[in-house]
Amino acid sequence: MRKTILLYALLLALLIFLLKVLEYKFFVRDLSLEFYIGVVALLFTGLGIWVGLKLTRKRNPMPPPAVGSFVPNESALQQIGISPREYEVLEGMAQGFSNQEIADKLFLSINTVKTHTSNLFTKLDARRRTQAIQKAKALGLIP
Amino acid sequence: MRKTILLYALLLALLIFLLKVLEYKFFVRDLSLEFYIGVVALLFTGLGIWVGLKLTRKRNPMPPPAVGSFVPNESALQQIGISPREYEVLEGMAQGFSNQEIADKLFLSINTVKTHTSNLFTKLDARRRTQAIQKAKALGLIP
DNA sequence: ATCAGAATCATACTTTTGGGTGAAAGCATT
DNA sequence: AATGCTTTCACCCAAAAGTATGATTCTGAT
Numbered sequence: 001m002r003k004t005i006l007l008y009a010l011l012l013a014l015l016i017f018l019l020k021v022l023e024y025k026f027f028v029r030d031l032s033l034e035f036y037i038g039v040v041a042l043l044f045t046g047l048g049i050w051v052g053l054k055l056t057r058k059r060n061p062m063p064p065p066a067v068g069s070f071v072p073n074e075s076a077l078q079q080i081g082i083s084p085r086e087y088e089v090l091e092g093m094a095q096g097f098s099n100q101e102i103a104d105k106l107f108l109s110i111n112t113v114k115t116h117t118s119n120l121f122t123k124l125d126a127r128r129r130t131q132a133i134q135k136a137k138a139l140g141l142i143p
Numbered sequence: 144m145r146k147t148i149l150l151y152a153l154l155l156a157l158l159i160f161l162l163k164v165l166e167y168k169f170f171v172r173d174l175s176l177e178f179y180i181g182v183v184a185l186l187f188t189g190l191g192i193w194v195g196l197k198l199t200r201k202r203n204p205m206p207p208p209a210v211g212s213f214v215p216n217e218s219a220l221q222q223i224g225i226s227p228r229e230y231e232v233l234e235g236m237a238q239g240f241s242n243q244e245i246a247d248k249l250f251l252s253i254n255t256v257k258t259h260t261s262n263l264f265t266k267l268d269a270r271r272r273t274q275a276i277q278k279a280k281a282l283g284l285i286p
Numbered sequence: 287a288t289c290a291g292a293a294t295c296a297t298a299c300t301t302t303t304g305g306g307t308g309a310a311a312g313c314a315t316t
Numbered sequence: 317a318a319t320g321c322t323t324t325c326a327c328c329c330a331a332a333a334g335t336a337t338g339a340t341t342c343t344g345a346t
Contacts, residue, residue, distance in 0.1 A: 083292060096274030098332065110332095111295050118334070128302085129333075130272055131239030226322060241302070254325050261304070271332085272303075 073140035080123050082141070089116040094133045094142045216283035223266050225284070232259040237276045237285050 077087065085106075092102035099117065103110045117129065126132035136142045220230065228249075235245035242256045249256070260272065267282075269275035279285045 085293060093273060094277070096269065096271060096277040098271060099334095100332080108293090109295055111297085112293075114334070115294075118336090121334080126239065127334085128239055128241060130236060130276065133273065133276070134237070134239040228323065243302085251323090252325055254327085255323075257304075258324080261306090264304080270304080 072142065076139045076141060080139075082120065082123055086116050086120050086123075087141075089113055090120055090132070090136055091142060093117065093120075093129050094136065215285065219282045219284060223282075225263065225266055229259050229263050229266075230284075232256055233263055233275070233279055234285060236260065236263075236272050237279065 072087070082090070088106060089102055092105060097105070099110050099113045102108075103113045106113070117132075120132055121127060121129075124132045124135045126135055133142070215230075225233070231249060232245055235248060240248070242253050242260065245251075246253045246256045260275075263275055264270065264272075267275045267278045269278055276285070
């Protein structure tokens with residue numbers, strides 16, 4: 001979060017700096033207003049989308065299993081108390097990804113993924129990821 | 144979220160204010176450009192966030208799969224060249240056992256199990272046991 | 287306003303896995 | 317007997333996984 005804001009501030013500063021430089025170097029002031037507004041609008045729309053995504057954690061999920069979608073057993077999920085984010089990690093695990101790969105996919109640090117996996121192991125009463133996968137399958141949590 | 148946006152606004156205001164101060168110290172220029180940039184940036188950041196949220200709000204699970212009894216795909220097994228012993232190790236892996244546990248079950252040393260797993264990874268083109276399990280399942284080698 | 291839960295990340299440490307190499311013994315088949 | 321395949325085991329090293337603990341931030345509910 002702090003990082004995000006810092007990055008935002010940095011980008012903003014950079015943008016304004018660039019505009020300033022352009023302004024001083026080429027005197028493009030006359031035809032500039034609409035141009036500036038356009039550029040700034042575009043940039044900040046993109047930035048806003050990025051920030052929105054970052055903030056609301058609605059990231060792109062794992063690559064889907066090739067055939068036939070699957071309906072997880074919601075009641076079992078809730079009974080065990082597996083959170084949405086944990087479930088995403090579980091999916092990655094079951095698809096054979098390493099913690100690092102899952103972290104990359106979900107835009108997390110590997111430490112966070114480890115935390116999620118640890119919690120999953122506790123909730124699923126497993127000691128290894130393979131065991132967790134096996135149990136999750138048995139419970140109809142994953143395909 | 145609210146705090147974040149407020150912070151953005153604050154940072155933006157601060158930045159522009161600083162720019163203004165700097166500007167006044169050297170050249171006295173037209174004020175409107177930065178003002179416009181600020182306004183447009185804010186507006187479009189908000190817009191971007193809104194769009195981002197709009198775009199990521201979607202949920203659409205689909206129909207359930209079918210389940211059947213399992214018969215290992217012998218032809219695939221032979222094609223890949225998985226030996227009987229390797230298959231036993233694969234089964235143990237898929238059931239969530241550690242190498243040590245598999246070794247105990249099959250009365251082997253852990254080293255032997257490791258050799259088998261290594262060979263399995265090569266044959267299944269996998270880097271992790273979870274991946275091997277996933278691939279073996281996809282090939283109909285295991286349930 | 288407080289409080290519980292998610293979710294995020296870190297650091298330090300231990301255990302398990304995985305990769306590479308080598309090698310011995312048993313077995314079928316040629 | 318020589319060949320090839322399987323099975324067995326060892327050792328070393330590196331990478332990944334797992335454990336424990338603590339902390340921060342944000343959200344939703346009370």
